[in-house]
Amino acid sequence: xxxxxxxxxxxxxxxxxxxxxxxxxxxxxxxxxxxxxxxxxxxxxxxxxxxxxxxxxxxxxxxxxxxxxxxxxxxxxxxxxxxxxxxxxxxxxxxxxxxxxxxxxxxxxxxxxxxxxxxxxxxxxxxxxxxxxxxxxxxxxxxxxxxxxxxxxxxxxxxxxxxxxxxxxxxxxxxxxxxxxxxxxxxxxxxxxxxxxxxxxxxxxxxxxxxxxxxxxxxxxxxxxxxxxxxxxxxxxxxxxxxxxxxxxxxxxxxxxxxxxxxxxxxxxxxxxxxxxxxxxxxxxxxxxxxxxxxxxxxxxxxxxxxxxxxxxxxxxxxxxxxxxxxxxxxxxxxxxxxxxxxxxxxxxxxxxxxxxxxxxxxxxxxxxxxxxxxxxxxxxxxxxxxxxxxxxxxxxxxxxxxxxxxxxxxx
Amino acid sequence: xxxxxxxxxxxxxxxxxxxxxxxxxxxxxxxxxxxxxxxxxxxxxxxxxxxxxxxxxxxxxxxxxxxxxxxxxxxxxxxxxxxxxxxxxxxxxxxxxxxxxxxxxxxxxxxxxxxxxxxxxxxxxxxxxxxxxxxxxxxxxxxxxxxxxxxxxxxxxxxxxxxxxxxxxxxxxxxxxxxxxxxxxxxxxxxxxxxxxxxxxxxxxxxxxxxxxxxxxxxxxxxxxxxxxxxxxxxxxxxxxxxxxxxxxxxxxxxxxxxxxxxxxxxxxxxxxxxxxxxxxxxxxxxxxxxxxx
Numbered sequence: 001x002x003x004x005x006x007x008x009x010x011x012x013x014x015x016x017x018x019x020x021x022x023x024x025x026x027x028x029x030x031x032x033x034x035x036x037x038x039x040x041x042x043x044x045x046x047x048x049x050x051x052x053x054x055x056x057x058x059x060x061x062x063x064x065x066x067x068x069x070x071x072x073x074x075x076x077x078x079x080x081x082x083x084x085x086x087x088x089x090x091x092x093x094x095x096x097x098x099x100x101x102x103x104x105x106x107x108x109x110x111x112x113x114x115x116x117x118x119x120x121x122x123x124x125x126x127x128x129x130x131x132x133x134x135x136x137x138x139x140x141x142x143x144x145x146x147x148x149x150x151x152x153x154x155x156x157x158x159x160x161x162x163x164x165x166x167x168x169x170x171x172x173x174x175x176x177x178x179x180x181x182x183x184x185x186x187x188x189x190x191x192x193x194x195x196x197x198x199x200x201x202x203x204x205x206x207x208x209x210x211x212x213x214x215x216x217x218x219x220x221x222x223x224x225x226x227x228x229x230x231x232x233x234x235x236x237x238x239x240x241x242x243x244x245x246x247x248x249x250x251x252x253x254x255x256x257x258x259x260x261x262x263x264x265x266x267x268x269x270x271x272x273x274x275x276x277x278x279x280x281x282x283x284x285x286x287x288x289x290x291x292x293x294x295x296x297x298x299x300x301x302x303x304x305x306x307x308x309x310x311x312x313x314x315x316x317x318x319x320x321x322x323x324x325x326x327x328x329x330x331x332x333x334x335x336x337x338x339x340x341x342x343x344x345x346x347x348x349x350x351x352x353x354x355x356x357x358x359x360x361x362x363x364x365x366x367x368x369x370x371x372x373x374x375x376x377x378x379x380x381x382x383x384x385x386x387x388x389x390x391x392x393x394x395x396x397x398x399x400x401x402x403x404x405x406x407x408x409x410x411x412x
Numbered sequence: 413x414x415x416x417x418x419x420x421x422x423x424x425x426x427x428x429x430x431x432x433x434x435x436x437x438x439x440x441x442x443x444x445x446x447x448x449x450x451x452x453x454x455x456x457x458x459x460x461x462x463x464x465x466x467x468x469x470x471x472x473x474x475x476x477x478x479x480x481x482x483x484x485x486x487x488x489x490x491x492x493x494x495x496x497x498x499x500x501x502x503x504x505x506x507x508x509x510x511x512x513x514x515x516x517x518x519x520x521x522x523x524x525x526x527x528x529x530x531x532x533x534x535x536x537x538x539x540x541x542x543x544x545x546x547x548x549x550x551x552x553x554x555x556x557x558x559x560x561x562x563x564x565x566x567x568x569x570x571x572x573x574x575x576x577x578x579x580x581x582x583x584x585x586x587x588x589x590x591x592x593x594x595x596x597x598x599x600x601x602x603x604x605x606x607x608x609x610x611x612x613x614x615x616x617x618x619x620x621x622x623x624x625x626x627x628x629x630x631x632x633x634x635x636x637x638x639x640x641x642x643x644x645x646x647x648x649x650x651x652x653x654x655x656x657x658x659x660x661x662x663x664x665x666x667x668x669x670x671x672x673x674x675x676x677x678x679x680x681x682x683x684x685x686x687x688x689x690x691x692x693x694x695x696x697x698x699x700x701x702x703x704x705x706x
Contacts, residue, residue, distance in 0.1 A: 076669055083454065100671070104457050189558060199564075200652070244561040245541035247653040253542070262542060374455040378670035382651075389653030393566055 027059040028312040030319050033078060033091040035069040037271055037336075042066055044335040048328045052319060055327075060315045071201035071250055072381055075100075082106050082307055089310035090319060093142055093303045095369065096376050098134040101305070103374070107141040108306040113317045114140060119325040122342050131303070134372050141305065143320045145329075146338035148269030148300035149363040150205055151286050151356075153276060158182075158192060158264040170213040170292030174232060177241040180264035190240060196257050196266030197233075197242035199392060200250035204370065204384045205298035206267035207233055209289045212296030218371055221406040222399070225293065230391065230398040237392045247389040269300050270337040273356040286356050288363040299367035302338070339364075375409055383408035444677040452674030460674075467678035476655060477679060480663040481686070483570070484639060487659045491577045492634045496627075498578065499585020506586065507593045517590075524583035532647025535576040539563050539648075563649055566656040573645050573657050577638060585630055592626035593619070628698045632691060639687055660686075 032049065036042035049064040065088065067074055075097040081087035083104065101107050114120050114128075127144045135141045152173075159165065162180045167173040177194035184191040198206055208218070210233045216226025236242050243249065243257055251268075258266040259279045267289065276284045289297045304323055306316045322328040325342040333340040333351070339360050340346050351357050370376060384405065391401035406412075451463045471477045506517050523531070538546050541561030550556045562568045596619065604614050620627075642665045645651065651658035651666055658666070660683045668676035 073669070076671070079454075079671070100455055104454065201650075243542060244559070245564045248561070248564040248649065257542060260542075377455070378672075382666050382670060385650075386652050386655050389564075389566075390655075393654060395566065395654055 027061065028315045030060060030062045030090060030310075030312060030316050031088040032062050032064045032319065033067055033088040034064060035074050035092060036066055037069070038275065040274075041336055044332065048323070048331050051331070052322050052326075052328060056318060056322070058315065058318060060312075060318055062319050072377070075377065079104075079106075082309060085309075087307055087309065089312060090304055090306050090316045092145070093305045095130070095134045095142065095301050095303060096372050096380070098131075098142060099136060099372060099374050100377065102135050102137065102141055106308055108308050108310070108313055108316075110140045110143060110306070110317070113313075117317075117321060119321060119342075122325045122344055124341070124343065127341060130301075130369075142303040143305065143324055144341040145302050145304050145323055146333055146336075146340055147302075148271055148338055149360040149367045150209070150267055150269050150298045150300065151288050151359045151363050152265050152267050153258060153272070153284060153286050154265045155258075155261070155280065155283055156285055157283050158261075162264070166287050167290050170290050173290050174236070177236055177265070178239070181241045192261065193243050193257075193263045194241040194265060195236055196249070196254040196263030197237060197246040198249055198251070198254045198267070199237075199247040199388055200253075200385050201381055202251055203249075203388065204380055205300070206289075207384075207388065208370070209267070209295075209297050212294040213290075213292035215293030217294070217296075218409070221402045221409070227399050227402050230402050233388075234391050234398055238394070247392045270339065270354075270356045270360050271300075273337045273354075274335075286359040288359055291366070295366045297363045297367050299364070299369055301369070371409065373409065375411065379405070379409045444680060447674050448677040448681050450674045452672075452677070454671040454673065463674075467675050468682075470675065471678055471682060476658070476663060477660075477682075479655060480658050480660045483657070484659040484661070484683070484686075486570075487574060487577070488635055488639050491574050491581065491638050492631065494578045495581035495634060495638075496585050496631060499582045500589055502582060502586035503589035503593055506590050520586060521583045523580050524587070526580075528580070528641065528643030529647050531576060531580055532644045535572075535579075535644075536563065536648045539572050564653055566654055569649055569653060569657050573648050576644055576648065577641065580644065581634060581638065584634065588626055588630045589623060592623045596622045624701065625698065628694070628701075632694050635690060636687055639683065 034045050036045055045064050045066070049062040053061050067077055070077070072094070075094055078087060078091055078093075079097070079100060082101075083106075098107075123144050128140055131140045131142050131144065132138060154166070158180060159176075161184075162176075162182060164176045164179050167176045180192065180194035181190055182192045183189060197203070211217070211221070211226050211229035214225045214229035214232065216223050216229050220226070237246050243262060245253065249257070254263070254266045255268065255272060255275070257263045259276070273286075289295075304320045306313055306320065310316050323332065325344070329340055329342045330345045330348065332338070333345060334348075337354070337356060339357065340351065345351070370380075387396075387401050387404045387408070390396045391398060396404070448467055449462060449464060450460060451466070452460050502520060506513065506520065510516075526534075538544055539562035541547065541559055541564055544559075544562070546562070547556070547559040551559070560568060562572045600618050600622075601614055604618055609617065639659075640661050642661050645657050645659060645662050646665060649657045651662045660679060664676050664679045664683065667679065
């Protein structure tokens with residue numbers, strides 16, 4: 001009897017142990033690729049991954065690997081890696097790359113995951129619509145993460161010195177660029193340029209505001225209005241209101257020029273605000289790009305995707321959900337100042353009381369994106385910078401430049 | 413009659429090497445040739461198909477292709493030419509005995525052992541129009557009054573990247589020509605001195621003929637390397653502004669980067685053919701000269 005009792009006890013204990021072991025999920029590792037604008041953001045992403053690993057309770061380990069943004073070449077690096085049979089499970093992503101990746105069947109369709117996701121409604125439905133539109137299908141392939149609306153950074157002290165007030169119209173903005181170009185030490189040379197122009201890759205985003213301000217748009221770049229917008233852009237450079245290096249100035253250069261006091265205004269999004277405040281304290285502020293005949297500013301976007309080659313798609317979605325609406329969303333947007341996609345996070349005091357966030361929100365109603373076509377990536381990376389450089393340096397006219405840009409983007 | 417028995421062993425022994433060479437050299441080359449006859453654009457995967465000579469015809473009608481080809485000719489001829497001249501001068505200097513020669517020889521190798529990407533980034537900052545050290549130096553010397561945006565204007569961008577490639581390649585020529593100089597027997601110069609030859613005559617009648625083979629081989633190697641070089645230009649200008657620094661290899665790289673692999677392969681094949689047009693007569697001349705000297 002005693003032996004039977006011991007046998008039953010051992011059997012029950014064994015079943016309990018086995019049950020506990022099987023209840024615990026099999027450990028999985030998710031490799032995630034991302035880019036970061038500076039070392040602080042890089043450290044933040046590593047911390048978010050570490051926090052997720054410690055708290056997800058599902059034995060998911062995220063290994064966050066950083067790759068350079070490289071003016072947009074990140075997307076091509078990711079594409080080549082995945083096409084070559086490598087690449088990560090999940091990655092940060094830009095909407096403009098969606099056609100390339102979906103045309104080659106590289107992204108996981110998120111419809112089923114989203115249908116089952118309890119936090120789906122925490123994200124504005126219009127964002128899902130934008131994601132569907134970008135894919136050219138009725139499905140969502142990219143998970144919203146954060147957005148950035150471009151606006152104008154300016155130095156209040158330089159505005160005061162030049163006797164300029166914050167421009168309310170496009171014409172006033174052009175006039176401000178002129179007045180803010182100053183010889184501050186009387187040596188006959190320009191020390192401060194009114195506008196920190198971005199002529200290298202990525203410069204198409206601020207440039208777009210000029211085209212729309214004159215009444216142009218991206219559907220037809222050869223209209224007289226669009227050409228006039230281009231002419232304004234050229235005139236700013238040719239008249240000496242932008243640094244002579246502008247045709248080759250990219251993100252690093254425009255930020256360095258603004259931070260060193262070489263430019264009085266420059267256009268970028270809230271992602272730079274923390275660094276700007278670190279440099280200038282209260283002597284930096286922002287205003288939404290003013291309207292003329294039309295009004296437009298670029299809505300930057302950053303999403304996350306699951307690559308089809310991932311063997312752990314469920315775990316990958318857990319991670320993306322953490323970034324979209326979980327603690328990862330708050331941590332990243334607070335650290336970088338980006339506009340959160342989670343409605344809950346948007347309501348936090350940090351975002352409600354941030355002056356740059358207010359300008360971002362002011363610009364949101366007329367913020368848009370460039371046409372997402374299979375030509376867009378080449379147009380952004382090669383055609384736009386070289387064509388605009390030719391126009392800025394007087395090699396071709398505004399009309400000829402716009403004709404080339406039209407052909408490069410639309411093929412005719 | 414004695415017939416040698418066939419043995420598979422020699423073939424088996426070289427098979428691994430042949431397989432590796434085929435996999436890493438011939439297969440990619442054949443693949444590139446095959447792709448050059450296709451509309452192989454990964455942005456439009458559903459449209460990938462055989463298109464015959466369409467890419468070659470497109471290249472012939474592409475003004476950027478011709479512009480890049482002309483840039484390549486200038487890039488190679490000026491770049492390699494001046495590398496050779498300065499490399500030769502450096503080799504002659506380093507061949508003389510002077511205190512600290514070993515240290516100078518070592519230091520002179522720095523540009524050659526520095527990775528091209530790093531050289532591109534370094535010189536990009538040296539030429540920078542806002543904070544670059546070159547502008548600072550020229551202003552301090554009173555040679556210029558306003559900073560020059562070296563890499564942002566078409567008139568100065570291409571000379572700037574050429575200057576960089578010259579700086580990078582000088583040590584290669586110096587090193588190879590120095591080795592050649594050290595192989596010339598002293599007796600030849602002694603005999604020339606006895607015959608009353610001056611320095612000019614000694615240089616053109618002993619030094620140059622003795623280095624002929626070295627000069628041929630090193631120049632050919634550099635022509636091929638410099639023509640194919642992407643790293644320096646790409647890290648300095650990415651081919652801009654307004655395509656003014658876009659050589660053919662950079663154009664190929666830019667096209668491949670935008671995933672139009674068919675067109676990129678076509679231009680790569682055309683570049684290879686252009687290089688062959690230079691290399692084949694060059695090698696023929698070299699071999700002919702060697703035959704004649706026997």
